[in-house]
Amino acid sequence: MNELTQVVDWSRAQFALTAIYHWLFVPLTLGLGVIIAIMETIYYRTREEQWLHTTKFWMTLFGVNFAIGVATGIILEFEFGTNWSNYSWFVGDIFGAPLAIEGILAFFMESTFIAVMFFGWKKVSARFHLASTWLTAIGATLSALWILVANAWMQYPAGCEFNPATMRNEMTSFWAVACSPMAVSKFFHTVLSAWTLAGVFVVGVCGWMLLRGRNAAHCWRSLKVGAWVGVVGILLTSITGDSSAVTVAKYQPMKLAAMEGLYRGSAGQSIVAFGILNPAKTATNNEEPYLFDISVPYGLSLLATHDPHAFVPGIEDIIAGRNGEGRDTLTYAERIARGKHVQELIAQHDVARRAGDLVAVDSLGKAINADFRHFGYAYLDSPTEAVPNVPLTFYTFHFMVAVGGFLVVFLLLALLFVYRRQLIEGRKWAKAWWWLSIIAIPLTYLCSASGWIVAEVGRQPWTIQDLMPNKVAVSDLSAGYVQITFWIFAVLFTALLIADVSIICRQISKKSKEDLG
Numbered sequence: 129m130n131e132l133t134q135v136v137d138w139s140r141a142q143f144a145l146t147a148i149y150h151w152l153f154v155p156l157t158l159g160l161g162v163i164i165a166i167m168e169t170i171y172y173r174t175r176e177e178q179w180l181h182t183t184k185f186w187m188t189l190f191g192v193n194f195a196i197g198v199a200t201g202i203i204l205e206f207e208f209g210t211n212w213s214n215y216s217w218f219v220g221d222i223f224g225a226p227l228a229i230e231g232i233l234a235f236f237m238e239s240t241f242i243a244v245m246f247f248g249w250k251k252v253s254a255r256f257h258l259a260s261t262w263l264t265a266i267g268a269t270l271s272a273l274w275i276l277v278a279n280a281w282m283q284y285p286a287g288c289e290f291n292p293a294t295m296r297n298e299m300t301s302f303w304a305v306a307c308s309p310m311a312v313s314k315f316f317h318t319v320l321s322a323w324t325l326a327g328v329f330v331v332g333v334c335g336w337m338l339l340r341g342r343n344a345a346h347c348w349r350s351l352k353v354g355a356w357v358g359v360v361g362i363l364l365t366s367i368t369g370d371s372s373a374v375t376v377a378k379y380q381p382m383k384l385a386a387m388e389g390l391y392r393g394s395a396g397q398s399i400v401a402f403g404i405l406n407p408a409k410t411a412t413n414n415e416e417p418y419l420f421d422i423s424v425p426y427g428l429s430l431l432a433t434h435d436p437h438a439f440v441p442g443i444e445d446i447i448a449g450r451n452g453e454g455r456d457t458l459t460y461a462e463r464i465a466r467g468k469h470v471q472e473l474i475a476q477h478d479v480a481r482r483a484g485d486l487v488a489v490d491s492l493g494k495a496i497n498a499d500f501r502h503f504g505y506a507y508l509d510s511p512t513e514a515v516p517n518v519p520l521t522f523y524t525f526h527f528m529v530a531v532g533g534f535l536v537v538f539l540l541l542a543l544l545f546v547y548r549r550q551l552i553e554g555r556k557w558a559k560a561w562w563w564l565s566i567i568a569i570p571l572t573y574l575c576s577a578s579g580w581i582v583a584e585v586g587r588q589p590w591t592i593q594d595l596m597p598n599k600v601a602v603s604d605l606s607a608g609y610v611q612i613t614f615w616i617f618a619v620l621f622t623a624l625l626i627a628d629v630s631i632i633c634r635q636i637s638k639k640s641k642e643d644l645g
Contacts, residue, residue, distance in 0.1 A: 131606075131607055132599060132602075133599075134607035135602050135603075135605055135606070135607050135610060136598050136599045136602055138607055138610040138611050138614055139211040139212065139598075139602050139603075139605075139610050140598060141614055142207065142211060142610060142613060142614040142617060143204075143207055143211065143212075144584070145614065145617060145618060145621065146200065146203055146204045146207060146617060146621070147204060147580065147584075148577055148580070149200050149621040149624070149625060150197065150200040150201050150204050151576065151577060151580055152573065152577075152625065153193050153194075153196055153197030153200060153628070154197055154201075154272070154322070155321065155322035155325040155326065155576055156190075156193050156322070156325060156326055156329060157190065157193055157194050157197050157268055157322075158265075158268050158269060158272055158319055158322035158323070158326070159322040159323045159324070159325055159326020159327065159329070159357065159361065160186060160189065160190045160193070160326045160329065160330075161190060161264060161265030161268050161269075162265050162323060162326070162357060163186060163326055163327070163330060163353055163354060163357050164183055164186045164187050164190055164261060164265075165258075165261045165262045165264075165265045166353050166357070167179060167182055167183040167186065167349075167350075167353055168183045168257075168258050168261050169258060169262075170353075171183055172254055172255070172258045178345065178346070178349065178644070179349065181346065181644040182346050182349050182350055182644060185346070185350075185639050185644060186330070186350070187245070187246070188635050188639065189333075189632055189635060189636070191242075191246060192628060192631050192632055192635065193628065193632065194242065194268075196624050196625075196627070196628045199624065200621060200624065203617070205227065208223075210603065210613075211602065211603050211605070211610065212591070212601050212602060212603060213602075213603040213604075214596075214600060214601050214602060214603065215591050215592070215596060215601035215602075217296070218295075218296055218297060218592075218596060218601075219285075219288070219296070219297045219592065219596075220296075221296065221297070221298050221299055222281060222285075222287075222288050222297060222298070222299045222305060223278055223281065223282070225299065225302065225305070226274040226275070226277040226278040226281075226305070226306065227274065227275070227278055229274045230270075230271050230273075230274035230275055230278075233270065233274075234267050234268075234270035234271040234273070234274060235267070235271050237263060237266075237267040237270070238263075238264055238267030238268050238270075238271060239267075241260040241261075241263040241264045241267060242260075242264045242267075244256070244257065244260035245257070245260045245261045245264050248260060269319055272315070272318065272319055272322075273315055273319075276311065276314050276315045276318055277305065277306050277311045277315070279314065279583075280308060280310040280311035280314045280315075281305050281308070281310075281311070281592075282587075282590075282591065282592050282593065283310050283314070283379070283380065283583070283587055283593055284308055284309070284310035284375075284379045284380070284593060285297070285592050285593060285594075285595055286301075286304045286305060286308040286310075287299060287300055287301040287302065287303070287304025287305040287308070288300055288305070289497060290496065290497060290500045290503070292473075292474050292477040292478070292481075292492070292493055292496050293477075293481060295474070297595070309375050309378075309379070310375055310379060313368060313371045313372040313375045314372070314583075316364070316368045316371075317365060317368040317369055317371075317372050317579075318579075320360075320361050320364045320365040320368055321361065321365045321576060321579065322361070322576075323357050323358065323360065323361030323364075323365075324358055324361035324362045324365055324535060324539070324572065325361075325572045325573065325576055326354070326357060326358070326361075327354045327355060327356075327357045327358020327359070327361055327362075327539060328354075328358055328535065328538075328539070328565075328568050328569055328572045329354075329569055329572075330350055330351070330353070330354025330355075330357075330358070331351060331354050331355060331358065331539070331542050331565050331568070332565045332566045332567075332568055332569040333350075333569075333636055334347040334348075334350050334351050334354070334565070335561070335562035335563070335564075335565030335566050336562070336565075336566055336636070337636075337640045338562055339559060339562045339563070340640070342640040342641065343640055343642075343643075343644045345644075346644035348546065348549070351542065351545075351546050352546050354542075355539060355542040355543040355546050356543065358535075358539040358542065358543075359539045359540060359542075359543050362532070362535045362536050362539050363536070365532070366532065366536065369532070370431070373431050373432060374431075374432060374433065374434065376432075376586075377431075377432035377433060377440070379593070380586070380587060380593065381441055381446055382443065382446050382514065382515065382516065382586075382587075383516065383521070383582075383586035383587055384432060384440070385440075385441065385442050385443045385445075385446060386443070386515070386516045386517075386518045386521040386522065386586050387521055387522060387525040387582060387586060388400055388428055388522065388525075389403065389405050389417050389418065389518055389519075389522040390417070390428070390440070390442040390443065391409065391411065391417050391442045391443045391444050392442045392444055392445065393439060393440045393441040393442035393445050393452070394439065394440070394452075395429070395437055395438065395439045395452055396425070396426045396429055396436060396437050396438075397426070397427075397428040397429045397432075397438075397439070397440040398423035398424055398425045398426065398427055398428060399423060399424050399427025399428040399430075399431060400418070400421050400422070400423050400526070401422045401423060401424055401427075402421065402422045402526070403418045403420060403421030403422065403423075403522075403526070404418060404419045404420045404421070405417065405418060405419070405518065405519050405522055405523075406418055406419050407519070410512070411443050411444055411447060411512050411515050412512060428440050439451060439452025443515055443518070446460070447459065447460045447511045447512070447514070447515075449462070458502075459511070460505065460508075460511030460514055461511055463502045463505040464502075464505045464506060464508055464511065466499050466502040466505070467499075467502045467503050467504060467505035467506030467507070467508075468506040469499065470496055470499050470500055470502065470503050470506065471503070471506050473492050473495050473496045474496060476488075476492055477489060477492040477493060477496060480492060500595075501594055501595075502594065503594075503595055504590065504592070504594050504595040504596050504597055504600075505594070507596075507597050507599065507600050508589075508597065513589060513597075514589065516585055516586050516587065516588040516589070517585050517588065520581065520585050521581075521582055521585050521586045524578040524581045524582050524585070525578070525582045525586075527574070527575070527578050528575050528578040528579050528582065531571055531572070531574070531575035531578075532575060534571075535568070535572065535575070538564070538568055542565070545561075
């Protein structure tokens, strides 16, 4: 059992390492693709050479980031087969469909037109080149769509049914998978947050150049597009964040409770604006959940349900099956019992199928599917095993929200300064503002990574929510093998990140010394 625990922990660590490194490149690709497409559109309409130089400047940075992002993404997909083969076998028909569409349609579209975008200047018409740039940006977004659909299905497994004859989950409705509430909210929230990051990136890079007195006209042109994309991104990200919270409250209440460090819920539940968790608090003791907190009355009820008086369950409530109106939902102990009963029915179904007893097969099949939503609980040793890492989920969520609030103000000010340059030019505090713009870049990356940590850590211990815990999803590997590959990837990805940052910084420095108009 200790070996299995190590395999699970190291496999999770390896996947988390790969995913976080990959995500350092993805949002900039998504957002910067839109920004350069807008810039080239302005050039196409005005035919001003300055806009052409500006477009090519940002296109170079996009290309460096795109190339390394592809390399890390390919390895990430391979890990489903190497480290999580039980998961891939169990739901490969479902999970593989959106990934296949991403590879065949979106990625091929993206990779085809990016070649025209970079090498087609003066070789194709201006209109076709502009179309290629937009199609590259759209292709990147479509790639994100199908990957996020696959991830959302793991969070909320819709559109599928268990087949006891094959012992696999099989898709019953492609559109239920592709258009589930979780998929829709995750797609818009993720892509729009990428627009925000790219907008901040443009503002920060321009801030660095303006601090050095280089290409002021180019910077102010870039700032106009970057600030607008960033403002639109952060405002819409805030709106989609609200819809994401409602979706999580409905389909993953344990995650929501962990995000707030909420152990005992109530009607008209307040939300923690700032708090320090009590490290001694668990779901099985009576310790206070916070050492210190500042809360907003009715806030969590409003966020989760849009009703300020609604009951929001905490961790202890969910485990005990309380929903504020009496214990009328299943306790986790009952879910574990039902999951084990489903396992027994599956064994009986196998015996009946081998014996050719079609009546029993049909009856047992219906009984299995009636309670299959609890199947994964059979693998839990206790109800508290279903509680995620509360401190990590809580602090990353509140960090994300805090930085998001800062970005709203920061990007609105950046946009204001674009149209009211007299407010900042020549001011004593202008240098401090441009330094803040530079600092905002890593801060936004940390915010973006925190969102993914909340999404993935908050649903633990599940690989597939309620259906398959991590310890069942892993491959039959030795812990030592996974440890070795973890450190290989850690070194490789760190080298790639250093190369990416180094090349981008060198390109920014080099190009900023050229006359960009």
